[in-house]
Amino acid sequence: MKIPKATLCTLTASISCIVGVAEAGAFKVPIHRNERHRPNTRAHAFKTLKKYGHHHRLSPRAFGRQPVTDVENDVEYYGIVGIGTPPQMFKLDMDTGSSDLWVPSLKCDRHNIKCARHTRFNPSLSSTIVELQTPWKIGYGDGSTVSGHLAVDRIEFAEIAIENQLFGMADRESSSFLDDVVDGVFGLGFPSLSALIIENQKEAEAKAKGPISNTVLSSILNHELVPAPVFGVWLGNGDGPTTDPNGGDGEFIFGSIDTSRFEGELTFLPITNRKYWQIKVDGVKLDRQMDMSIHGDTIIDTGTTLLVFPIAHAKKINKAIGAVSDPWEGWVLPCDSNRVGSLDFEMGGSRFSVQRKDLVREQVKNKAGWCYSAVTATPGDVMIFGDVFIRNNYCVFDVEHLSIGLAPIRRQ
Structure with missing residues (x-):
């Protein structure tokens, strides 16, 4: 797929324009879905906590048993x-x-x-x-x-x-x-x-x-190998545009972005910690109405699957979407939970959402009718937005200006 010629300007004067022209030398990396993937929400949660060094601080009550993780499913x-x-x-x-x-x-x-x-x-x-x-x-x-x-x-x-x-x-x-x-x-x-x-x-x-x-x-x-010091990330979720004709269920584009993957304009947010791709969240709402009174920093992480919040925030959100804490399985909710609406994040004066249907994950084994929640907890104070968020929002990582651009993905 060719990338349309477009010049995308940020909303603040501190960030210059990005020229998104495939012909200028941008490069796509197709991302392939793991054919052997089986959803494993508990493993995703534990893997994330290990990655950021928080898992050992969890009590059995907070997350249930420490799972024996079939990591290939992550x-x-x-x-x-x-x-x-x-x-x-x-x-x-x-x-x-x-x-x-x-x-x-x-x-x-x-x-x-x-x-x-x-x-x-x-x-x-x-x-x-x-x-x-x-x-x-x-x-x-x-x-x-x-x-x-x-x-x-x-x-x-x-x-x-x-x-x-x-x-x-x-x-x-x-x-x-x-x-x-x-x-x-x-x-x-x-x-x-x-x-x-x-x-x-x-x-x-x-x-x-x-x-x-x-x-x-x-x-x-x-080495100045790309025309612009940015890369765009799109992860397919089954209800967006068809997968790339070159193969794969997602893509990283180095040196440009693909404007066909998102709606409206990109909102750029400055990095708050130069160690991570970390930006500020101004607020969280459920269905654009219920204010969760949550704000702080979040890491946009393609290597994480779930939405990870500090324990008190994860508890508040899960209760709002009808999830309960199981002593063995962590946060679970009825598989037939309301899938209409969204969990909304206010950042940089714009709203970025995760559809409710994406908050309901695979069924819990030996617990008929119950599924895992995509919202999990960390003892830390920084949120982590993984693939659940990225599948709903196109992400542009701007290296030169130390910022992340976000826009809702284009759906069919």
């Missing part, structure tokens, strides 16, 4: 990324909530045979690989980890090619990653969040025979 969308020369192809979680690129190495299955389920990077097959001795490790709140060593090589996604990209080769993965359907992570967060650190940058760049980019986001900007 990944609904992934992009195809090539690493090396010739490229070795990987299914990667394209995640605005993290900043690093990593994939399994050939050594991974030596420590756990489950790793053989994934595509593993073979450095002997790449003519451009530069392996570094620097160890690398990412730790999560529950003690789960990914570790290995750093490497530098060429990466390809869509029609973009980046030379000398730093990435992690995972020699060891904890079970949550070994059981995941994706091979690794393609972080699109800010460099300040990165865990990939080269001990001797000059020495490494001498081996690579050129500058090394530590994150994909910095690579795109430093």
